[in-house]
Amino acid sequence: MPDRSKRSPRSNRRNVLRALAGAGLAxxxxxxxxxxxxxxxxxxxRPPTEPSATTVPPTSEPxxxxxxxxxxTIDDLRQTAVAVVHExxxxxxxxxYARATDExxxxxxxxxxxxxxxxxxxxKGRLTAVTIEQYGRSGGYDVFLLRATFESGAVRVVLSFTRxxxxxxxxxxxxxxxxxxxxxxxxxxxxxTDLTLETACGLPAKLxxxxxxxxxxxxxxxxxxxxxxxxxxxxxxxxxxxxxxGLASRGVAVLRYDKRTxxxxxxxxxxxxxxxxDDALVALDRLQAHDRVGSTxxxxxxxxxxxxxxxxxKAGNLAGAVMLAANARPFVELIVEQTEYLVNLxxxxxxxxxxxxxxxxxxxxxxxSGSVAADEIVLDAPGSFWNSLAEYDQVETAKSLSIPLYxxxxxxxxxxxxxxxxxxxxxxxxxxxNVSFSLYEGLNHLFMSGEGQPNxxxxxxxxxxxxxxxxxxAEWTNARTRIASRRxxx
Numbered sequence: 001m002p003d004r005s006k007r008s009p010r011s012n013r014r015n016v017l018r019a020l021a022g023a024g025l026a027x028x029x030x031x032x033x034x035x036x037x038x039x040x041x042x043x044x045x046r047p048p049t050e051p052s053a054t055t056v057p058p059t060s061e062p063x064x065x066x067x068x069x070x071x072x073t074i075d076d077l078r079q080t081a082v083a084v085v086h087e088x089x090x091x092x093x094x095x096x097y098a099r100a101t102d103e104x105x106x107x108x109x110x111x112x113x114x115x116x117x118x119x120x121x122x123x124k125g126r127l128t129a130v131t132i133e134q135y136g137r138s139g140g141y142d143v144f145l146l147r148a149t150f151e152s153g154a155v156r157v158v159l160s161f162t163r164x165x166x167x168x169x170x171x172x173x174x175x176x177x178x179x180x181x182x183x184x185x186x187x188x189x190x191x192x193t194d195l196t197l198e199t200a201c202g203l204p205a206k207l208x209x210x211x212x213x214x215x216x217x218x219x220x221x222x223x224x225x226x227x228x229x230x231x232x233x234x235x236x237x238x239x240x241x242x243x244x245x246g247l248a249s250r251g252v253a254v255l256r257y258d259k260r261t262x263x264x265x266x267x268x269x270x271x272x273x274x275x276x277x278d279d280a281l282v283a284l285d286r287l288q289a290h291d292r293v294g295s296t297x298x299x300x301x302x303x304x305x306x307x308x309x310x311x312x313x314k315a316g317n318l319a320g321a322v323m324l325a326a327n328a329r330p331f332v333e334l335i336v337e338q339t340e341y342l343v344n345l346x347x348x349x350x351x352x353x354x355x356x357x358x359x360x361x362x363x364x365x366x367x368x369s370g371s372v373a374a375d376e377i378v379l380d381a382p383g384s385f386w387n388s389l390a391e392y393d394q395v396e397t398a399k400s401l402s403i404p405l406y407x408x409x410x411x412x413x414x415x416x417x418x419x420x421x422x423x424x425x426x427x428x429x430x431x432x433x434n435v436s437f438s439l440y441e442g443l444n445h446l447f448m449s450g451e452g453q454p455n456x457x458x459x460x461x462x463x464x465x466x467x468x469x470x471x472x473x474a475e476w477t478n479a480r481t482r483i484a485s486r487r488x489x490x
């Protein structure tokens with residue numbers, strides 16, 4: 001038996017981190033599979049961005065497959081594969097290491113496994129789902145291709161096992177597909193300038209402004225939850241780049257910026273204002289100071305949409321506010337609902353999935369009871385953040401605003417739903433003449449098209465924000481800012 005407490009030499013680590021043998025990947029491509037080999041969906045161990053190939057490969061053919069009887073079924077190995085990703089996500093690297101074969105354990109340490117995983121998951125936010133996409137047999141090993149989907153990206157993981165449930169190989173692959181500029185964007189119609197927003201730390205930003213002379217309306221884009229770059233990159237998709245280029249092609253100046261939790265080293269008792277609102281206000285001030293920008297609008301997505309009424313209240317001088325996939329219900333309620341949806345997505349709920357769901361429910365109950373200390377980390381955020389959300393009622397705040405509002409929702413969004421949230425916005429604000437609503441059939445949380453039962457894997461498929469969303473948003477923004485300009489001239 002190898003000494004598992006002993007660190008491996010640097011040369012051994014390089015061997016361990018080489019590419020997986022081609023035979024293993026070939027077996028995954030186009031493998032058939034029977035009833036026990038179909039993809040499965042599992043939740044993460046925590047609630048609700050491209051990596052390089054890094055590998056701990058099988059070092060040799062398994063030596064015990066002909067003499068030792070199999071102790072694990074395919075279903076057992078499927079659950080083990082998902083559990084390994086959960087353990088990596090929870091930084092339980094020793095537990096993953098304990099699963100390794102003696103050959104792998106002789107060449108890699110738990111610390112090295114943790115370092116590699118951290119590189120892959122860095123900047124992607126919370127894990128939202130783990131899915132087994134393919135299964136195959138190669139070289140005597142059971143090989144699984146899994147997708148770990150985060151708030152702002154995905155990691156594809158290849159895991160190889162012996163029939164004794166020993167981890168014989170691990171590889172990280174870049175997500176397939178790449179970003180493509182939408183056909184409704186005309187890069188010759190506008191120019192982009194790099195900026196820095198002077199907030200608690202310097203936030204990189206871009207201003208997309210239509211070419212020509214004269215005053216144009218302005219928009220500031222505000223991100224969803226998790227660390228997001230200025231493009232709101234999620235896998236191969238760039239929601240905010242689509243919006244910025246689409247709107248700028250239609251006469252609207254757009255300022256987008258890296259979120260504080262993406263660009264800065266943040267810690268401590270953070271609130272909704274710290275994470276979202278304050279930086280949006282700085283961005284609005286910067287945009288309004290531009291000599292070609294007239295009336296301005298705040299456009300929030302997801303968490304940013306929920307915060308949009310608060311941003312508008314604090315700004316006090318906006319021509320309107322737009323809410324893309326805004327939750328009308330308390331944010332913590334969505335955490336449980338999303339987890340329930342994901343664990344039931346494949347029609348079965350395993351014991352591990354049931355445990356995750358109960359952990360989430362318990363954490364949410366604590367948050368709702370107000371018993372979480374300001375500096376205590378629960379569900380990946382300090383108690384101060386959850387307390388600030390509890391003190392903020394986005395629906396009542398929106399009702400208090402006199403400026404025009406626009407609520408947009410994708411019909412196939414399972415994170416913020418048409419029935420649970422969009423309809424509540426209509427009930428609360430539908431009698432107001434200056435509030436508009438748009439529900440888009442076939443669009444998901446990213447306002448991109450999807451098919452079949454909504455699931456997180458579609459966020460990893462290349463796409464663009466639907467053209468009709470960009471056109472509706474441009475038309476509404478231009479109309480609202482013209483109205484605001486006429487009022488100012490009076």
